[in-house]
Amino acid sequence: MNYKDEKLFEEKVFKDPVHRYIHVRDKVIWDVIGTREFQRLRRIKQLGTTYLVFHGAEHTRFQHSLGVYEIVRRIIDDGFSGRTEWNDEERLLTMCAALLHDLGHGPFSHAFEKVFTLDHEVFTQAILTGDTEVNAVLKRVSPDFPQKVADVIGKTYPDKLVVSLISSQIDADRMDYLQRDAYYTGVSYGHFDMERILRVMRPDEEQVVIKFSGMHAVEDYIMSRYQMYWQVYFHPVSRSAEVILMKILHRAKDLHNRGYAFRYDPVPFKAFFDRKIELEDYISLDENVLMTYFQWWRKEDDPILSDLCNRFLDRKLFQHAEFEPATEYRKIGELERLFKEAGIDPEYYLVADSSSDLPYDFYRTGEENERVPIYLQMNNGELRELSRSSEIVEAISGKRRTDHKLYFPEDLLESGKDENPLYGKILELLKN
Template sequence: MSYATEKLSEEKVFKDPVHRYVHVRDRVVWDLIGTMEFQRLRRIRQLGTTYLTFHGAEHSRLNHSLGVYEIVRRIIDDGFEGRPDWNPDDRLLCLCAALLHDLGHGPFSHSFEKVFHLDHEDFTQAIILGDTEVNAVLRNVNKNFPKDVAEVIAKTYKNKLVVSMISSQIDADRMDYLQRDAYFTGVSYGHFDMERILRVMRPREDQVVIKSSGMHAVEDYIMSRYQMYWQVYFHPVTRSAEVILTKILHRAKQLYAENYTFKYQPVHFYSLFDEKISLKDYIKLDEAVIMYYFQSWQEEEDSILSDLCRRFMNRNLFKYVEFNPNKQMMDLMELTSLFKKAGIDPAYYLVVDSSSDLPYDFYRPGEEEERLPIHLVMPNGEVRELSRESEIVDAISGKRRTDHKLYFPLDMLEDVSTKKSTKNKIREILGF
């Protein structure tokens, strides 16, 4: 028996609050779960700063990765086995790509990436292809296997059916995170009939298609996604925490560039600040490391860094007002000037933040992100794009919703022991 087909002597089972159980029988999958790089995902939250809004949102990237693996395992073992367009030789590749798809996420992922100009997908591929425990396991399957897994995750693999299971507008990744994030945040929006969707999924040449009888379950899934984005992922309190987090990282980077002497030297950040981070250094980063520095930097001499860290650690977040950039740019310019006059640095304390989402789209060739549409297979075998059949989906298809807010520290403006008239003017403009 080759390593690729080796089974454990007894099936391993993880208890899971979303899927009840995660089943592992393949030796390769079990060995990947035990690697250092995969276990690191325990120390990175799935939802970044959302725990400051929804106190239950403490689940990790590892939780989610196991969930995506389990959905793909069920799609293949319970639904695709023996069907004409399915090649069983792709099974292990799909399972490994599902398990490892988020391997390169860093601490507080998206905020972190923006400040330091990183891309977690690049690090996912680097971990899979580099000198790592994960790579050693994958290489034991065959020497090309790490490259195949990396290509599936990067959406460049030749078999688009395999890619679509991990990355499309109805894939295992989204089906897990919507339900998992709903469970841990305590909201009801993210729940949909996944069992029904799994039963009506079919392999079809270059993508997964849905039997037309399952269309209503897919509509439910798309509306769940829409609600989760606006009620949870783009929650203004969560965004406030992200704004402060981002500004802490910017401030620390700025101070380092100015040769500021830190009381607590940010040794884990040096290669990030220099934008020369190695894979070895990146893998050492997790949220416990970042929080250690934020805790320590509350004692720094720099008043901005210490204040922002205290705010983040103690959840003393910025307030916000709705902001229309098309109509209020003059207000923003005046506020920027008044903040400076009040001795409050607008670069760190007056922030416009925008959220944007496209809940569903049909295929638009040549766009920066080509979104593979959801296709229904009709009783006569014809394949039709979802929004052509569903009035609900057609109503939201291609319609991007964008939201802008202006964040600021209200407590600083309420302290009128200095610059009273200036602060009163600021509050008047902001409507406080």
């Protein structure tokens, strides 16, 4: 039997709190799960620093990746298989892309990417096509199969319907992380009727479409996403922890570049500090490594690195204040001057951070990150863009919400304001 079609003697299942069970019958999928690179995802949290706000948010990219695979498996096997618009030959490719779409995430994901100017999708593709265990498994399907999986994840695969199942405004990735993140954070915002959405999903030539009768379930899904972003993903305390995490890495990189003699040599980070990253350097790094070094670096002689590590590990986070960059840019300049005069480095202790989200948008040709809209399939077969039928979606379409905050060590300023009047002046300026 061809490896592509080979089934396990007995179906394997993962017990899952979101989907109840995740079913694996394909030998290729089971072998991919067992690779070193996929198992690494057990050591990468799905929500980065959010566990410092919602203590249950300790779930991993491994769990999420299995969940995305299971949703795609159900869409194909229970809904699309046998339909003329769907090519059953794409089944295994689509499930592998779903399973492996987050393979290249680094420790603490987006914060790590920002510090070292990395792109997890680029590393996902590199892991899939490089000298790795997962590549060896995929090549057993066919020599070009790893590249096909990489193309789906990179959104360059010619079958756009396959790509839309993994990456679109209503894809398996979002459907899993909204429910999974809601479950582990304990909030109610991310819940929506996925069962209904799966029942009304239909394959079209270039993307998934939704039967008109399922419009209200899709409205609920979009509003769930909107609420999760502002109540969980952009929570100011989680952002404070992320700011400190990024500043730890910035400080360690700066010290390395200056020739600082670390008590605990940052061997796993040198390739990143020097911008000479090999694939093995990336795969070997996970959150356990970072947390170990943070424990060591809290004992470093450098007071800034030591303090930032203490703050992150002991949850002594920065406080935040609202600000508007367009009208308060002079305030930032004045605060930076006062920080320096008070002997506090504003590079590490006064941080402006912005969050922005566009919950739903329709297609705008030529614009950066143009988005393919969600289409409803009307009773006569016509396709209609969602916001033309839904007043709820129309109300938020194309409306980007942005939030700006300043982060600072209020505890340090409060404890020292009696001895240094500049501390009190800084606090007054920050709170007005």
